[in-house]
Amino acid sequence: MKLTRREFLRTASLTAGAMSTSSTLLGSTLEALSGDVTESPPGGKSRVVIGRCASLFDNVRRVDRKSANELVTRSIQALTDQKDSRESWRSLFAPKDVVGIKVNCIGKRALSSQVEIVESVVEGLSSIGVKRIIVWDRLDEELEAAGFTLRTSGGPYACFGTNHRGVGFSRRLLIQGEIGSLFSRILTEYCTAIINVPVMKDHDLAGVTGAMKNNFGVIHNPNKYHFDPLHRALADLNTMDHIRGKTRLIVCDASRIIYNGGPAFKPQWTDWFGGVVMSRDPVATDAVSWRMIEQRRRTRGLPTLTEAERKPEYIELASKPPYRLGNSNESDIERVELEL
Amino acid sequence: MGNLTRREFLGSCAMGTCAFCMSGLALAGEDRSTKAPRLGGVFYEKEAVYYEKIENKRVRCLLCPNLCEVGDQERGYCGVRENRDGSYYTLVYGNPCAGLDGGVPDPVEKKPLFHFLPGTGAYSIATAGCNVECKFCQNWDISQARPEQTRNFDLPPAQVVRRARVSRCASVAFTYSEPVVFYEYMYDTSKAARESGLHTLMISNGYIEPEPMKELCKYLSAIKIDLKAFTESFYKELVNGRLAPVLETLKLLKAEGKWIEIVYLVVPTHNDDSDEIKLMSEWVLKHLGPDVPVHYTCFHPTYKLRNLPRTPIVSVERAREISMTQGLRYVYVGNVPHGRDGHLGESTYCHNCGKRIVHRVGYSIRDLKIRSNECMLCGTRIPGIWL
Numbered sequence: 001m002k003l004t005r006r007e008f009l010r011t012a013s014l015t016a017g018a019m020s021t022s023s024t025l026l027g028s029t030l031e032a033l034s035g036d037v038t039e040s041p042p043g044g045k046s047r048v049v050i051g052r053c054a055s056l057f058d059n060v061r062r063v064d065r066k067s068a069n070e071l072v073t074r075s076i077q078a079l080t081d082q083k084d085s086r087e088s089w090r091s092l093f094a095p096k097d098v099v100g101i102k103v104n105c106i107g108k109r110a111l112s113s114q115v116e117i118v119e120s121v122v123e124g125l126s127s128i129g130v131k132r133i134i135v136w137d138r139l140d141e142e143l144e145a146a147g148f149t150l151r152t153s154g155g156p157y158a159c160f161g162t163n164h165r166g167v168g169f170s171r172r173l174l175i176q177g178e179i180g181s182l183f184s185r186i187l188t189e190y191c192t193a194i195i196n197v198p199v200m201k202d203h204d205l206a207g208v209t210g211a212m213k214n215n216f217g218v219i220h221n222p223n224k225y226h227f228d229p230l231h232r233a234l235a236d237l238n239t240m241d242h243i244r245g246k247t248r249l250i251v252c253d254a255s256r257i258i259y260n261g262g263p264a265f266k267p268q269w270t271d272w273f274g275g276v277v278m279s280r281d282p283v284a285t286d287a288v289s290w291r292m293i294e295q296r297r298r299t300r301g302l303p304t305l306t307e308a309e310r311k312p313e314y315i316e317l318a319s320k321p322p323y324r325l326g327n328s329n330e331s332d333i334e335r336v337e338l339e340l
Numbered sequence: 341m342g343n344l345t346r347r348e349f350l351g352s353c354a355m356g357t358c359a360f361c362m363s364g365l366a367l368a369g370e371d372r373s374t375k376a377p378r379l380g381g382v383f384y385e386k387e388a389v390y391y392e393k394i395e396n397k398r399v400r401c402l403l404c405p406n407l408c409e410v411g412d413q414e415r416g417y418c419g420v421r422e423n424r425d426g427s428y429y430t431l432v433y434g435n436p437c438a439g440l441d442g443g444v445p446d447p448v449e450k451k452p453l454f455h456f457l458p459g460t461g462a463y464s465i466a467t468a469g470c471n472v473e474c475k476f477c478q479n480w481d482i483s484q485a486r487p488e489q490t491r492n493f494d495l496p497p498a499q500v501v502r503r504a505r506v507s508r509c510a511s512v513a514f515t516y517s518e519p520v521v522f523y524e525y526m527y528d529t530s531k532a533a534r535e536s537g538l539h540t541l542m543i544s545n546g547y548i549e550p551e552p553m554k555e556l557c558k559y560l561s562a563i564k565i566d567l568k569a570f571t572e573s574f575y576k577e578l579v580n581g582r583l584a585p586v587l588e589t590l591k592l593l594k595a596e597g598k599w600i601e602i603v604y605l606v607v608p609t610h611n612d613d614s615d616e617i618k619l620m621s622e623w624v625l626k627h628l629g630p631d632v633p634v635h636y637t638c639f640h641p642t643y644k645l646r647n648l649p650r651t652p653i654v655s656v657e658r659a660r661e662i663s664m665t666q667g668l669r670y671v672y673v674g675n676v677p678h679g680r681d682g683h684l685g686e687s688t689y690c691h692n693c694g695k696r697i698v699h700r701v702g703y704s705i706r707d708l709k710i711r712s713n714e715c716m717l718c719g720t721r722i723p724g725i726w727l
Binding site: 106107138139163165168169173175180203204205220221223224226227261262263264266 | 379380396397398406408409411412413414415416417418419473484485486488489580643644
């Protein structure tokens with residue numbers, strides 16, 4: 001499947017239109033969100049909603065679509081303090097937005113952003129009239145292996161990888177601190193807003209992989225940053241304008257939590273939690289994810305990530321100057337727990 | 341190869357040039373069994389040779405000094421080796437990405453190898469990936485890419501050899517990116533090439549573990565090593581690697597009796613200090629001997645190092661002088677304007693009589709006065725592998 005010239009031009013013109021009008025159409029929205037939506041107001045707390053649904057899985061551990069929908073809906077209501085879910089979505093997105101939902105599909109069907117959760121997010125966006133929605137990750141093949149159906153037209157959302165014919169990476173090398181990379185055109189050219197949908201996992205090098213690390217999937221050379229200086233590179237990457245300026249919401253898939261042996265699926269170290277962690281602050285999302293992973297490690301008698309020499313240092317680093325990408329201290333995070 | 345007369349030599353150069361131009365046509369009807377090239381095409385999957393399995397389906401790569409420990413579903417630093425369920429695979433075997441058909445017939449002088457069959461062609465292949473990250477990499481579009489981001493060809497070792505022969509190349513060169521990362525492909529292709537009478541050239545940063553390097557030496561004719569600098573700090577800051585393993589590789593190649601040439605890219609203010617050049621020259625003299633050619637080449641701003649000017653020609657000329665004063669016999673300059681008659685530092689001069697015995701202008705050979713490995717003017721043996 002390839003983007004036809006017609007489809008491409010339609011996407012491009014819509015994107016360009018959305019970009020050129022975004023300042024007026026989204027003016028009030030962005031103003032309400034203090035301009036940079038991923039940065040918490042100085043001194044303000046970051047709200048993180050931990051939603052959990054007892055009936056999320058059916059008896060063969062497939063995600064139940066109706067429960068997923070309720071989980072996402074109730075979580076966004078709690079995050080935005082709205083009783084009407086459409087008001088919740090409207091407080092973050094406008095109908096003219098081109099919204100990219102960046103999923104994480106490295107773990108195939110067993111451990112990727114779950115289709116049912118992603119489609120619940122799509123449903124929320126559609127309810128306020130957002131028509132241009134792209135579910136994306138690095139590769140077409142990975143999206144398909146995770147259970148998504150590739151399409152560039154038709155259906156409620158498009159779905160394709162950066163490697164899809166006619167897509168690819170921006171030509172210009174963007175440099176920020178440790179990072180020097182080409183960025184997916186889906187991020188830089190197609191989308192005006194991003195919803196980050198990572199998976200809550202232990203990681204053999206970073207300690208924890210969640211919101212911030214999911215953005216390694218938008219650059220062409222993540223392998224160059226997985227080793228030293230991984231933590232600084234993660235903070236630098238998330239400082240990039242395209243990521244920081246466009247990310248409006250994080251929906252961390254915690255339907256299952258891998259608390260050891262990640263990032264691949266390890267059934268023996270999986271907690272079938274049945275939830276999501278939702279926030280507008282990527283650092284706070286990752287800080288909460290870290291604590292949830294540590295809690296499970298402790299319960300199972302595993303060493304802490306610090307003891308295992310895998311402390312996710314980037315989380316605290318990203319909260320400090322010069323990054324200030326969000327809050328990592330418990331006292332700066334307002335946790336809201338939902339049980340459905 | 342037998343001795344060539346001047347007439348035969350010039351004739352062979354002209355034929356070679358024609359062959360380079362015609363190779364695309366000659367091959368047009370040949371490789372019908374191979375799959376069409378495509379972006380991100382991975383046509384083969386081959387388990388890596390040098391790695392070990394560790395706990396929880398993790399692996400440790402034993403190919404280069406990075407010794408990456410790689411989790412399940414993850415890749416090593418090179419970006420072209422992947423852990424799949426606890427086994428390590430190369431994703432670039434048989435998947436070169438250079439040129440219009442997967443390989444390029446280059447003059448061997450372009451590598452540069454100046455003491456190796458001058459005027460012949462080297463069928464050059466490369467894949468995506470590299471095990472270091474030079475901030476000044478000139479081929480970063482493939483070396484710093486993953487195989488799914490490059491336009492790859494279906495070209496197994498036997499096809500590479502066939503194309504090299506059709507292109508009338510004397511050798512197959514593994515070059516452009518970093519051949520260490522496509523080790524298995526390079527190894528099998530080298531073996532096939534040598535068995536069919538072709539030479540094999542590795543154009544490398546020398547960042548490889550001793551065991552795989554030694555094993556590969558069985559099938560290599562010559563190696564060009566990029567010695568990026570002579571300080572660990574340069575390697576750490578601008579290469580993301582280490583100097584010591586590269587020096588060990590050079591010593592190993594010498595011990596194996598392989599023909600080596602060294603390229604030193606002179607980067608202004610970073611590795612152009614006279615003392616550093618002197619130390620490096622002393623090291624080469626002591627450990628490799630006076631006959632190993634050293635090429636000083638000019639940097640130009642690219643990739644992540646764009647805030648520097650091009651290397652002034654006087655810098656490489658000065659470096660050449662220092663090395664020759666230290667006792668190295670064959671020292672060259674590269675990436676310099678050569679005019680109609682070539683730069684003095686591009687040609688080869690007999691270390692005994694001092695006369696010009698190979699006249700080079702850019703990548704072309706204007707005159708060759710070496711016969712039976714000896715200077716035709718004084719009879720001194722000239723180090724290298726000659727026609």
